[in-house]
Amino acid sequence: IVSRESHKQDTIIDIGGIPLGGNQIQIIAGPCSVETQEQMDLSAQFVHEAGCRLMRGGAFKPRTSPYAFQGHGAEGLDMFRKAAEKYKLPIVTELMDARQLDTFLEYDVDVIQIGTRNMQNFDLLKEVGRCNKPVILKRGMSATISEWLMAAEYIAAGGNHNIIFCERGIRTFETYYRNVLDVTAIPVLKKETHLPVIVDPSHAGGKAWMVAALSQAAVAAGADGLLVEMHPSPCDAWCDADQALTPQELKKLMGTLSAIAGAV
Numbered sequence: 001i002v003s004r005e006s007h008k009q010d011t012i013i014d015i016g017g018i019p020l021g022g023n024q025i026q027i028i029a030g031p032c033s034v035e036t037q038e039q040m041d042l043s044a045q046f047v048h049e050a051g052c053r054l055m056r057g058g059a060f061k062p063r064t065s066p067y068a069f070q071g072h073g074a075e076g077l078d079m080f081r082k083a084a085e086k087y088k089l090p091i092v093t094e095l096m097d098a099r100q101l102d103t104f105l106e107y108d109v110d111v112i113q114i115g116t117r118n119m120q121n122f123d124l125l126k127e128v129g130r131c132n133k134p135v136i137l138k139r140g141m142s143a144t145i146s147e148w149l150m151a152a153e154y155i156a157a158g159g160n161h162n163i164i165f166c167e168r169g170i171r172t173f174e175t176y177y178r179n180v181l182d183v184t185a186i187p188v189l190k191k192e193t194h195l196p197v198i199v200d201p202s203h204a205g206g207k208a209w210m211v212a213a214l215s216q217a218a219v220a221a222g223a224d225g226l227l228v229e230m231h232p233s234p235c236d237a238w239c240d241a242d243q244a245l246t247p248q249e250l251k252k253l254m255g256t257l258s259a260i261a262g263a264v
């Protein structure tokens, strides 16, 4: 179902009236995690002011350490929904467990994010395949292209064809940066599937100063959008502080991206 052979034209996914895919590049921005109502209200304001039309934020966080902040859960979804409402920003947030799906539907989460650690959680993929919400399927940190495509097929096989691939960097021998952004995956995915392909430059590089260069490379290579971390005050972020853009940096990035997108 996800293969280019089954559908020749680029699929454009409708996210609450906002198109993603084809020539419709969308930048999804927001903090790594939902912290407080004030942080989310400010984030929504800055996302809107930068010209982004969709917002991200994690309420259920897949942390490496069980002692690190795990997210506010349903309460976080509530804060996120309230903050995004003011600017009519559709919300993108990670689902880690099928038992939370009803809560996600209750808060009318606009896009369900499947994180890198769950790319091959087949039971979770089958569950999101049964709802009709758009899904961002992040690439497993050690997943091959064909494993990634098959993971998407699990979602599609259940009837949900609203799938967006997200390259977020892969594990290699290199330790200087968090992951290696696989730019090659962008034209390869665009050839193999009709579905949109976006890039997360934040988790790829792991440092805020790398985000602009990686974002520009992604858009120049044909990405249909970006998933970018931005925090009203990055040094105070509870999670992934090193890679969060300031609101000013996000605004500046949006300017350079429109120049590149216009050129390709």
Ligand code: PEP
Binding pocket: 032, 058, 062, 094, 114, 115, 116, 117, 138, 168, 200, 203
């Ligand atoms: C995230 O986007 O917040 C996240 C945890 O990303 P990943 O699954 O790519 O590590």
Ligand code: MN
Binding pocket: 032, 033, 203, 229, 239, 240
């Ligand atoms: Mn993060």
